[in-house]
Amino acid sequence: MAYIKxxxxxxFLEYASYVIKDRAIPDLEDGLKPVQRRILHSLFxxxxxxxxxxxxxxxxxxxxxxxxxxxxxxxxxxxxxxxLFIDRQGNFGNLYTGDDASAPRYIECRVTPLxxxxxxxxxxxxxxxxxxxxxxxxxLFPAKIPVVLVMGVEGIAVGMSTKIMPHNAVEVLEAEIACxxxxxxxxxxxxxxxxxxxxxxYRGGNGKVxxxxxxxxxxxxxxxxxxxxxxxxTESIINSIDSAARAGRIKILGINDFTTDxxxxxxxxxxxxxxxxxxxxxxxxxECEQSISVNxxxxxxxxxxxxxxxxxxxxxxxxxxxxLTKELELEKKELLDxxxxxxxxxxxxxxxxxxxxxxxxxxxxxxxxxxxGFKPFLKExxxxxxxxxxxxxxxxxxxxxxxLYDINKARDEMEQIKTRIKEINGHLKNIVAYSVSFLKGxxxxxKNNEEIGGGVRKTVIDVFSKIVAKEVAKSDVELxxxxxxxxxxxxxxxxxxxxxxxxxxxxxxxxxGMYTVMDLPEKAFIGADAWWIGAADKDILxxxxxxxxxxxxxxxxPCIKRCVIEGWIINKDYFxxxxxxxxxxIDTRLxxxxxxxxxxxxxxxxxSEDFKAQNFNVRGLKAGGIRLSAKEAESVACKT
Numbered sequence: 001m002a003y004i005k006x007x008x009x010x011x012f013l014e015y016a017s018y019v020i021k022d023r024a025i026p027d028l029e030d031g032l033k034p035v036q037r038r039i040l041h042s043l044f045x046x047x048x049x050x051x052x053x054x055x056x057x058x059x060x061x062x063x064x065x066x067x068x069x070x071x072x073x074x075x076x077x078x079x080x081x082x083x084l085f086i087d088r089q090g091n092f093g094n095l096y097t098g099d100d101a102s103a104p105r106y107i108e109c110r111v112t113p114l115x116x117x118x119x120x121x122x123x124x125x126x127x128x129x130x131x132x133x134x135x136x137x138x139x140l141f142p143a144k145i146p147v148v149l150v151m152g153v154e155g156i157a158v159g160m161s162t163k164i165m166p167h168n169a170v171e172v173l174e175a176e177i178a179c180x181x182x183x184x185x186x187x188x189x190x191x192x193x194x195x196x197x198x199x200x201x202y203r204g205g206n207g208k209v210x211x212x213x214x215x216x217x218x219x220x221x222x223x224x225x226x227x228x229x230x231x232x233x234t235e236s237i238i239n240s241i242d243s244a245a246r247a248g249r250i251k252i253l254g255i256n257d258f259t260t261d262x263x264x265x266x267x268x269x270x271x272x273x274x275x276x277x278x279x280x281x282x283x284x285x286x287e288c289e290q291s292i293s294v295n296x297x298x299x300x301x302x303x304x305x306x307x308x309x310x311x312x313x314x315x316x317x318x319x320x321x322x323x324l325t326k327e328l329e330l331e332k333k334e335l336l337d338x339x340x341x342x343x344x345x346x347x348x349x350x351x352x353x354x355x356x357x358x359x360x361x362x363x364x365x366x367x368x369x370x371x372x373g374f375k376p377f378l379k380e381x382x383x384x385x386x387x388x389x390x391x392x393x394x395x396x397x398x399x400x401x402x403x404l405y406d407i408n409k410a411r412d413e414m415e416q417i418k419t420r421i422k423e424i425n426g427h428l429k430n431i432v433a434y435s436v437s438f439l440k441g442x443x444x445x446x447k448n449n450e451e452i453g454g455g456v457r458k459t460v461i462d463v464f465s466k467i468v469a470k471e472v473a474k475s476d477v478e479l480x481x482x483x484x485x486x487x488x489x490x491x492x493x494x495x496x497x498x499x500x501x502x503x504x505x506x507x508x509x510x511x512x513g514m515y516t517v518m519d520l521p522e523k524a525f526i527g528a529d530a531w532w533i534g535a536a537d538k539d540i541l542x543x544x545x546x547x548x549x550x551x552x553x554x555x556x557x558p559c560i561k562r563c564v565i566e567g568w569i570i571n572k573d574y575f576x577x578x579x580x581x582x583x584x585x586i587d588t589r590l591x592x593x594x595x596x597x598x599x600x601x602x603x604x605x606x607x608s609e610d611f612k613a614q615n616f617n618v619r620g621l622k623a624g625g626i627r628l629s630a631k632e633a634e635s636v637a638c639k640t
Contacts, residue, residue, distance in 0.1 A: 031147025204308030
């Protein structure tokens with residue numbers, strides 16, 4: 001058994017680690033989940049400037065992603081609808097209505113230039129074998145911007161989950177520039193569906209946000225929803241409004257959806273109901289307002305880590321500097337190699353060193369002749385000199401190229417190389433300024449792209465308090481009680497005891513002095529002849545003094561107890577009087593007189609006695625009652 005348990009434990013841990021790292025949680029480095037990374041890699045490999053059928057992209061991606069098209073197609077559609085890294089052609093679904101995309105064989109896509117600028121650099125990318133060992137795929141892309149913040153992401157793994165809000169791409173890059181230049185910055189979510197957002201409790205991406213739809217209430221008899229809160233569609237909004245209307249929480253005549261490329265939901269209001277007084281109810285009872293809890297969990301250095309928005313910006317600012325430094329150093333090295341070869345080619349052709357190999361009969365003799373021919377020009381060849389690889393390169397120059405060699409053109413090319421090397425040296429010395437310049441270039445490209453809205457913020461940041469449904473709900477539900485059968489509720493044929501809201505809780509004091517606080521019932525049994533029924537409003541009950549007159553179980557002596565009901569647990573039964581005592585009267589008046597009638601007995605001359613309730617102190621809920629007399633009580637009659 002211990003052996004089997006160890007196998008289960010090990011396999012579960014491996015599975016959990018796999019789901020966390022390779023399925024659900026994005027990597028901080030490039031902000032992508034594995035399936036998204038493989039999709040982009042496939043598009044880079046297939047890129048020829050033309051659109052590709054999504055079905056073909058999916059088939060290509062299956063070489064790298066072992067989970068089939070069922071996971072690739074939806075991920076590609078979601079990635080394409082971000083409008084940043086994939087160009088679309090065809091029906092990729094509707095972000096507002098929630099309609100699905102067309103079949104993969106009908107829609108097309110291609111990678112955008114922006115994606116190449118941000119992700120694509122095969123020489124700096126770390127590679128690993130694909131799942132079947134036949135191909136290579138990237139471990140991580142060297143991303144130059146914090147993609148995880150720009151796109152946003154949601155994922156559920158084993159024992160953990162992530163929910164990262166999307167942010168405005170331009171604002172993210174401006175925040176990164178501020179970080180590089182030592183300035184303060186703030187970054188808040190921006191949603192593609194627009195609407196309003198309250199970020200008072202955002203807490204750097206690990207709190208919550210309140211999101212609201214944008215409502216047009218200019219017409220007093222109808223409301224137009226023109227922008228959606230994040231996470232909702234027109235269908236879900238309409239369903240929530242319809243449910244609220246059926247429950248009687250809002251009063252409408254009808255609802256129409258005219259959404260196309262813009263949101264337009266029309267709500268026609270009932271007679272006597274107007275726009276301004278309905279807005280709060282829409283926010284309280286429908287998806288027009290939602291609270292979204294966020295959790296910024298990413299894979300950092302191979303391990304899951306909870307980070308803040310500012311920490312991610314700082315991380316990527318440093319990463320950008322490192323990546324650009326590596327790119328410049330790599331380009332400089334390649335240019336130096338090219339300059340060295342161009343210099344050797346010029347000497348080889350101008351000084352006719354190739355003539356010295358005509359008489360040689362062996363390969364070694366040819367190489368030795370070339371090296372010997374360069375001895376007078378070693379100073380021009382530079383510190384590298386002439387290696388065996390260099391001689392191989394020179395010997396592969398075709399005769400046609402030698403005969404058409406243009407000295408001036410070659411010198412101009414070498415001057416251009418030297419100029420570029422000088423520029424690179426300048427960038428390396430001022431790498432932060434170069435990084436800022438790179439980010440500004442990306443910002444300019446985003447702003448010039450009208451297809452994605454030019455990087456303009458879509459969601460308005462505002463401060464608004466969450467609408468509490470209980471405060472908005474109208475107290476127009478009839479609470480009825482049938483004293484004969486003992487049933488209480490909204491679905492009971494009895495006497496109306498109160499008008500309450502659907503969110504009210506009800507306090508019922510039974511005939512035996514037991515009280516219970518319950519949610520508004522449709523039909524609940526509390527027993528016949530209950531003493532008191534009403535809404536359990538703590539503010540009202542805190543000012544309500546209950547006077548309970550009862551007689552003791554053994555002696556029958558009358559007692560009075562005055563108390564305030566302040567706290568309770570829902571659906572838990574409490575007793576106002578000792579067990580077995582008989583309640584004679586319960587009252588909520590502060591001042592009143594009552595008469596206690598005693599049971600007639602031999603030598604008992606006084607059969608009735610008057611008292612004033614206000615003469616007795618209000619005591620704690622758990623305190624015992626005060627004995628009124630040492631005579632057996634029969635009944636109580638109230639006066640005033």
